[in-house]
Amino acid sequence: xxxxxxxxxxxxxxxxxxxxxxxxxxxxxxxxxxxxxxxxxxxxxxxxxxxxxxxxxxxxxxxxxxxxxxxxxxxxxxxxxxxxxxxxxxxxxxxxxxxxxxxxxxxxxxxxxxxxxxxxxxxxxxxxxxxxxxxxxxxxxxxxxxxxxxxxxxxxxxxxxxxxxxxxxxxxxxxxxxxxxxxxxxxxxxxxxxxxxxxxxxxxxxxxxxxxxxxxxxxxxxxxxxxxxxxxxxxxxxxxxxxxxxxxxxxxxxxxxxxxxxxxxxxxxxxxxxxxxxxxxxxxxxxxxxxxxxxxxxxxxxxxxxxxxxxxxxxxxxxxxxxxxxxxxxxxxxxxxxxxxxxxxxxxx
Amino acid sequence: xxxxxxxxxxxxxxxxxxxxxxxxxxxxxxxxxxxxxxxxxxxxxxxxxxxxxxxxxxxxxxxxxxxxxxxxxxxxxxxxxxxxxxxxxxxxxxxxxxxxxxxxxxxxxxxxxxxxxxxxxxxxxxxxxxxxxxxxxxxxxxxxxxxxxxxxxxxxxxxxxxxxxxxxxxxxxxxxxxxxxxxxxxxxxxxxxxxxxxxxxxxxxxxxxxxxxxxxxxxxxxxxxxxxxxxxxxxxxxxxxxxxxxxxxxxxxxxxxxxxxxxxxxxxxxxxxxxxxxxxxxxxxxxxxxxxxxxxxxxxxxxxxxxxxxxxxxxxxxxxxxxxxxxxxxxxxxxxxxxxxxxxxxxxx
DNA sequence: AGTTAGCACTCTAATAGCGTGAGTGCTAAC
DNA sequence: GTTAGCACTCACGCTATTAGAGTGCTAACT
Numbered sequence: 227x228x229x230x231x232x233x234x235x236x237x238x239x240x241x242x243x244x245x246x247x248x249x250x251x252x253x254x255x256x257x258x259x260x261x262x263x264x265x266x267x268x269x270x271x272x273x274x275x276x277x278x279x280x281x282x283x284x285x286x287x288x289x290x291x292x293x294x295x296x297x298x299x300x301x302x303x304x305x306x307x308x309x310x311x312x313x314x315x316x317x318x319x320x321x322x323x324x325x326x327x328x329x330x331x332x333x334x335x336x337x338x339x340x341x342x343x344x345x346x347x348x349x350x351x352x353x354x355x356x357x358x359x360x361x362x363x364x365x366x367x368x369x370x371x372x373x374x375x376x377x378x379x380x381x382x383x384x385x386x387x388x389x390x391x392x393x394x395x396x397x398x399x400x401x402x403x404x405x406x407x408x409x410x411x412x413x414x415x416x417x418x419x420x421x422x423x424x425x426x427x428x429x430x431x432x433x434x435x436x437x438x439x440x441x442x443x444x445x446x447x448x449x450x451x452x453x454x455x456x457x458x459x460x461x462x463x464x465x466x467x468x469x470x471x472x473x474x475x476x477x478x479x480x481x482x483x484x485x486x487x488x489x490x491x492x493x494x495x496x497x498x499x500x501x502x503x504x505x506x507x508x509x510x511x512x513x514x515x516x517x518x519x520x521x522x523x524x525x526x527x528x529x530x531x532x533x534x535x536x537x538x539x540x541x542x543x544x545x546x547x548x549x550x551x552x553x554x555x556x557x558x559x560x561x562x563x564x565x566x567x568x569x570x571x572x573x574x575x
Numbered sequence: 576x577x578x579x580x581x582x583x584x585x586x587x588x589x590x591x592x593x594x595x596x597x598x599x600x601x602x603x604x605x606x607x608x609x610x611x612x613x614x615x616x617x618x619x620x621x622x623x624x625x626x627x628x629x630x631x632x633x634x635x636x637x638x639x640x641x642x643x644x645x646x647x648x649x650x651x652x653x654x655x656x657x658x659x660x661x662x663x664x665x666x667x668x669x670x671x672x673x674x675x676x677x678x679x680x681x682x683x684x685x686x687x688x689x690x691x692x693x694x695x696x697x698x699x700x701x702x703x704x705x706x707x708x709x710x711x712x713x714x715x716x717x718x719x720x721x722x723x724x725x726x727x728x729x730x731x732x733x734x735x736x737x738x739x740x741x742x743x744x745x746x747x748x749x750x751x752x753x754x755x756x757x758x759x760x761x762x763x764x765x766x767x768x769x770x771x772x773x774x775x776x777x778x779x780x781x782x783x784x785x786x787x788x789x790x791x792x793x794x795x796x797x798x799x800x801x802x803x804x805x806x807x808x809x810x811x812x813x814x815x816x817x818x819x820x821x822x823x824x825x826x827x828x829x830x831x832x833x834x835x836x837x838x839x840x841x842x843x844x845x846x847x848x849x850x851x852x853x854x855x856x857x858x859x860x861x862x863x864x865x866x867x868x869x870x871x872x873x874x875x876x877x878x879x880x881x882x883x884x885x886x887x888x889x890x891x892x893x894x895x896x897x898x899x900x901x902x903x904x905x906x907x908x909x910x911x912x913x914x915x916x917x918x919x920x921x922x923x924x
Numbered sequence: 925a926g927t928t929a930g931c932a933c934t935c936t937a938a939t940a941g942c943g944t945g946a947g948t949g950c951t952a953a954c
Numbered sequence: 955g956t957t958a959g960c961a962c963t964c965a966c967g968c969t970a971t972t973a974g975a976g977t978g979c980t981a982a983c984t
Binding site for chain 2: 330365381385389391482
Binding site: 638 | 974975976977978
C-alpha cells in the first residue's frame with residue numbers, strides 16, 4: 227500500500243512542526259488533539275502520525291516518546307505548509323533605523339546587518355562582502371610613510387577600499403611616485419580588477435630598468451590588494467547566540483570552529499548559486515540537507531543581496547533545525563533587500 | 576598562633592598549583608607525597624595543607640576532597656614560586672614566521688597575533704589597536720564616488736588608516752574638492768587628531784558661504800574619522816577555545832557575551848595602567864581579583880605593547896584560573912614584544 | 925616541638941532497583 | 955475509516971547502597 231499525503235496529515239504535520247518549534251519537546255498524540263481541538267480521537271491521530279513516520283516526515287527519539295519532525299518534515303513544512311509571518315510596520319522601522327545608523331564602508335553596514343540579524347533571530351549571522359567580477363579599479367593611491375615604506379590604497383567601482391603597507395628595497399623618490407601613478411593610470415585604472423595579476427606585473431617589470439627595486443614591491447602589493455578585493459570576506463556575528471540553544475549544548479565547540487573556518491561557508495554560498503524556484507525567496511538548508519557533517523544538526527537560511535541589480539553577496543543565519551522558519555525567512559528576506567538598497571545607493575546615483 | 580610561611584609550605588603550594596593546573600582534579604595529601612617523593616608522611620603534609628587553607632592559599636571543594644588553589648594561592652605562586660618557562664628557539668621562530676607572514680595595517684598584524692596567541696594558549700585572545708594621543712594627521716584624501724558622494728580617507732602618523740563614505744547635500748564640484756584640500760591643509764594636516772572636533776568645525780562653517788552644503792558633511796565625516804582613530808578598537812580571537820575548558824561548561828554564554836561587549840575590557844586595560852613593579856612583566860588578574868563579576872572565575876594576562884617607546888595598546892588572554900601561568904606569561908611577553916617591534920618598524924625608520 | 929600511624933568519619937560518584945507517567949502499537953468492535 | 959481499550963516500552967526521578975578517596979584528630983614516638 228502506498229501512503230499518500232492527505233489534507234488531515236498536512237494539518238497534523240504543520241501543527242507538530244510548529245508546536246515542536248515552540249516547545250522543543252516531542253509531541254504526543256493526545257496533546258496534539260487537544261491543542262488542535264480536533265474532532266477525532268487520539269488513536270486516529272496516532273495512526274496518522276505513524277503513517278507520517280513511514281513517509282519520513284517524523285521521527286521518534288525512542289519508542290515511548292512523542293514525535294519530532296525530521297529534516298524532510300521541516301522541508302515539507304517550509305515548502306508547502308508554512309504561513310509566512312509578515313513583519314509589522316513597526317518592526318520594519320526599527321530595523322531600518324538601526325541599519326541607517328551606520329554608514330560608510332560596506333563592511334560596516336554588513337556588520338551591523340549581521341548584528342541586527344543575530345539579535346532578532348537569536349542565531350549566528352553571517353554575511354559576505356560584495357564580490358563583483360566586473361568591478362573596475364577606480365582609483366589607486368600611494369601614500370608615502372617613511373623613506374622606504376608607503377601605503378598603497380585601492381578603490382574599486384563597487385565601493386570597496388583596501389589598503390596595505392608596502393616596504394620597498396630602495397628609497398621612494400618623488401620621481402618614483404610619479405612613475406607609479408603613470409604606470410597605474412595607463413595599465414590599471416578603469417580596467418577590470420582581475421586584470422591586475424602577477425603575470426601582468428612580470429611583463430611590466432621587464433621594462434622598469436633601475437626603478438625595478440622600488441616599483442616591483444609596490445606592484446606586488448597592488449596585486450595583493452586586487453586579490454583582496456576579489457576575495458569575498460566573511461563576517462560572523464552572534465556566534466554566542468548558539469550557546470542559548472540546547473541542541474548545541476554538547477557540540478558547541480564543533481559548530482563554532484566550523485563557522486570560524488570561513489571557507490566551508492563560502493563554498494556553500496557559491497555552490498547554491500541557483501536560487502530556488504523563486505528567485506526572491508531565501509535558500510533554506512535543513513539538517514541533513516547540509517553537505518557538511520558539522521551542520522547536519524543545524525539549519526541555514528541565506529539569501530543573496532543585489533547591488534545595482536547584480537547578485538553581489540550573501541546574508542544568512544545558522545541555527546538549530548528547530549527554528550522559527552515562518553518568521554525568520556521573511557525577516558532575512560527583508561534585511562537582504564534593505565542591505566542591497568543601501569549598498570546600491572552608496573555606489574551609483 | 577600566627578601561621579607563617581615556611582619553605583616546605585611553599586614547596587607544597589607550588590606542587591599543588593602545578594599539579595592542579597595539569598590535571599584539573601583536587602590534589603590529595605597522599606598523591607602529593609608520592610609525586611614529590613617527600614621524606615615525610617602524608618599526615619604531616621595534611622597538617623601543612625590544613626595550614627595553607629587557614630592562610631587562604633587553598634580551598635576545599637568539600638570536606639572529603641583534595642585541595643585546590645584559591646585566587647590568593649595562584650597569586651602567591653605567580654609572584655614568588657613560579658619557574659618561568661623559557662621559550663625554545665624553535666617556538667620563537669615558529670611564532671615569528673607566522674607573524675611576519677602578514678603585513679600591512681596594524682589591525683591585520685594584531686589579528687594575526689591574536690590568532691597565534693589563541694592557538695598557543697588555548698584561551699581567548701584580545702588586543703587593542705594602537706592608540707596614540709600624540710598622533711598627528713598625516714594625510715587626508717577625498718575620493719569622489721558619485722556626484723553627491725565621496726569617500727573621505729584619513730591617515731595618522733601612527734599608521735592608522737580610516738575611511739568613510741560621505742553623502743553631501745549638493746554636488747561635489749572640482750572647485751569644492753580644491754577648497755576641501757586647502758582647508759584641511761591649513762587647519763588639520765600635521766596637527767593633532769584631537770584638534771579636529773565638532774567645535775572646530777563649527778567655527779570653520781561660519782565662513783563657508785555657499786559651499787556650506789557640501790563642505791559641512793565632509794568636515795563632519797572627517798570628525799567621525801578622527802574620533803575613530805582615537806577610539807581604540809578591540810579585537811577578539813579564539814573565543815571558542817573557552818568552550819574546551821570544563822570550567823566554562825555551565826556559563827559559557829555569560830563569558831562570551833562579556834567579551835563581546837568590548838567596553839568592560841577596555842576599562843580593565845586602561846585602569847591597570849600602572850604596570851606592576853616590573854614594567855616588563857605582564858599584568859595578571861586572577862579569579863576574584865577581577866572587578867567584573869563575569870570574570871571572577873577566570874584569569875586574565877595582559878601586557879602593553881610599545882610603539883617607538885610609547886605604550887600604545889594591549890595584548891592579552893583570558894582563560895580559566897587554572898591556566899599554565901609559567902608558560903603563558905612568558906609567551907604573551909614574547910608576543911607583545913614582537914608586535915611592538917613590527918608596528919614600530921611600520922612607522923618610523 | 926615536630927612527626928607519624930591509626931582510625932573513625934565525611935562526602936562524592938557510581939550503581940542498581942523501583943515506581944510513575946507519557947506515549948505507543950495493536951486489536952477488536954463500532 | 956474511526957474508536958476504545960489495553961498491554962507494553964522507555965525515560966526520568968527517587969532512594970538506597972557501596973566503594974573509595976581524603977580528611978581531621980588523637981595518641982604515641984623521636
